[in-house]
Amino acid sequence: MLPSISVSLDRCQGYERKSLLPVLERVLLCLDDLHLTPGARVLLKPNLISASAPPLACTHAGFVAAVASWFLDHGCRVFIGDSPAFGSTIKTVERQGISRAVRGMDVRFVEFSSVVHRRLSGGISIGVAAEALDCDLLVNLPKIKAHDQMYVSMAVKNNFGIVKGMRKSWLHMRYGDSHLEFARILLDLDRLLPENITLADGIEVMHRHGPVHGDPLALGCVAGSRSSVALDTAMLTLLELDPGRSPLWLAARERDLPGCQLCGIAFPLLAPADFFGSGFVAPEILDPVRFRPLRYVFNSLKRVALALQRE
Numbered sequence: 001m002l003p004s005i006s007v008s009l010d011r012c013q014g015y016e017r018k019s020l021l022p023v024l025e026r027v028l029l030c031l032d033d034l035h036l037t038p039g040a041r042v043l044l045k046p047n048l049i050s051a052s053a054p055p056l057a058c059t060h061a062g063f064v065a066a067v068a069s070w071f072l073d074h075g076c077r078v079f080i081g082d083s084p085a086f087g088s089t090i091k092t093v094e095r096q097g098i099s100r101a102v103r104g105m106d107v108r109f110v111e112f113s114s115v116v117h118r119r120l121s122g123g124i125s126i127g128v129a130a131e132a133l134d135c136d137l138l139v140n141l142p143k144i145k146a147h148d149q150m151y152v153s154m155a156v157k158n159n160f161g162i163v164k165g166m167r168k169s170w171l172h173m174r175y176g177d178s179h180l181e182f183a184r185i186l187l188d189l190d191r192l193l194p195e196n197i198t199l200a201d202g203i204e205v206m207h208r209h210g211p212v213h214g215d216p217l218a219l220g221c222v223a224g225s226r227s228s229v230a231l232d233t234a235m236l237t238l239l240e241l242d243p244g245r246s247p248l249w250l251a252a253r254e255r256d257l258p259g260c261q262l263c264g265i266a267f268p269l270l271a272p273a274d275f276f277g278s279g280f281v282a283p284e285i286l287d288p289v290r291f292r293p294l295r296y297v298f299n300s301l302k303r304v305a306l307a308l309q310r311e
Contacts, residue, residue: 004264005225005226005227005230005265006230006265006266006268007225007230007231007234007266007267008026008027008031008224008267008268009027009221009234009238009269009271009272009274010026010027010221010222010269010270011023011220011222012221012222013203013218015060015062015066016062017062017069020063020222021066021070023222024066024067024070024199024224025070026269027222028070028199028224030224030268031224031226032226036071036074037075037136038075039075039076040076040077041079041135041136041137042071042078042136043080043081043135043137043138044064044067044068044071044078044079044080044139044141045080045081045082045132045138045139045140045158045162046058046080046098046142046143047141047142047153047161048082048092049084049086049211050086050092051084051086051094051095051096052086052087052095053096053212054212054213056145056206056214057145057206057210057211057214058092058143059141060143060203060204061096061097061098061100062101063201063203064080064098064101065105067199068080068105068107069105071139072105072106072107076137077108078105078106078107078108079108079110080093080098080107080108080109080110081109081110081112082112083112083132083162083163083164083165088111089110089111089112090109111131112129112131112162112164113129113131114129114130114131115128116128116129116130116133120188121188122184124175124185124188126163126171126185126189127163127164127167128162128164128189132161132162132193133192133194134194135194136194137196138193138195139198140155140199140228141158141198141199142154142155142157142158142200142201143158143200143201144200144201144202144221144235144239145205145206145207145210145214146209146211146214146281146283147283148209148211148283148286148287149179149286149288149289150179150182150183150247150248150286150289151245151247151248152236153210154200154228154231154232154235155198155200155229156186156187156190156228156229157186159186159189159193160189162189162192172289172290172291173291176288176289176291178289179286180247180250180254182247183248183251184254186251187229187251187252187255187257190228196226197224197225197226198224198227198228198231199222199223200221200222200223200235201222202220202223203218203220204217204218204219205217207279207282208281208282208283209283210283217278217279217280219275219278220275221275223235225259227259229252229257229258229260230258230259230260230265231259232246232252232259233249233259233260233261233265234267234272235272237262237272238275238276238278239275239278240278240280245282
């Protein structure tokens with residue numbers, strides 16, 4: 001049986017738009033059936049942790065701007081939105097340099113402010129951002145990085161950003177007893193998305209620790225796929241990591257999801273082995289998913305204070 005899911009991998013050594021746009025063109029042309037009608041509403045969802053997070057923890061502003069430019073050139077209406085762990089989207093894109101990077105482009109920023117309730121497997125009901133579902137195409141823009149709780153943070157993990165505000169912390173507290181149980185919830189979120197693709201920022205990545213305080217590593221990779229599971233599987237191989245240590249990969253294999261096995265993935269451009277030797281290091285021991293009670297209370301009070309500041 002021939003591989004049915006494509007993951008496009010290409011090299012790019014920097015975030016200058018003139019260097020990135022040809023790479024994005026090659027990667028996006030390899031994605032099957034990407035038919036963009038004039039005026040299509042395209043939502044770019046980067047990884048925006050917070051306004052105060054170090055730039056390395058977020059999708060690079062230059063990467064977001066280059067993707068926005070590509071879709072604008074193809075006649076789309078482009079929006080940028082996320083639900084940062086702390087603070088508003090507007091403040092975060094300003095502090096992370098994204099506002100400046102897209103200046104002069106016809107791009108709008110979207111606050112994830114409206115909540116719709118969806119039911120996940122096991123009967124779990126969760127509030128997600130209506131704005132994340134209200135688009136013709138959602139473009140997931142994860143930052144490739146180590147993650148102290150989930151081993152690595154890539155395409156599937158970045159979908160956690162559709163969960164609104166304090167509900168993220170509640171999920172950590174309620175379902176944080178098991179890394180695998182939490183991973184199943186993240187995979188359920190992936191199924192809620194509208195039509196979507198992933199373009200991963202693997203140019204300068206974060207390793208050893210994450211998702212906030214890790215070390216930079218020049219990987220020089222841009223990855224794209226219609227399957228977040230397949231992209232994550234490919235990147236685990238590319239980074240020479242043991243997939244059995246990734247709770248998200250284990251949960252995907254448990255469900256036998258398409259893309260969880262390397263033999264089911266086609267690589268129309270470069271292969272994972274072309275990036276071997278990067279030196280990427282993931283955490284040896286995973287931290288608990290459940291937040292410490294004091295951290296949960298502190299984070300909740302911090303969100304309330306930030307909300308009051310915006311009023």
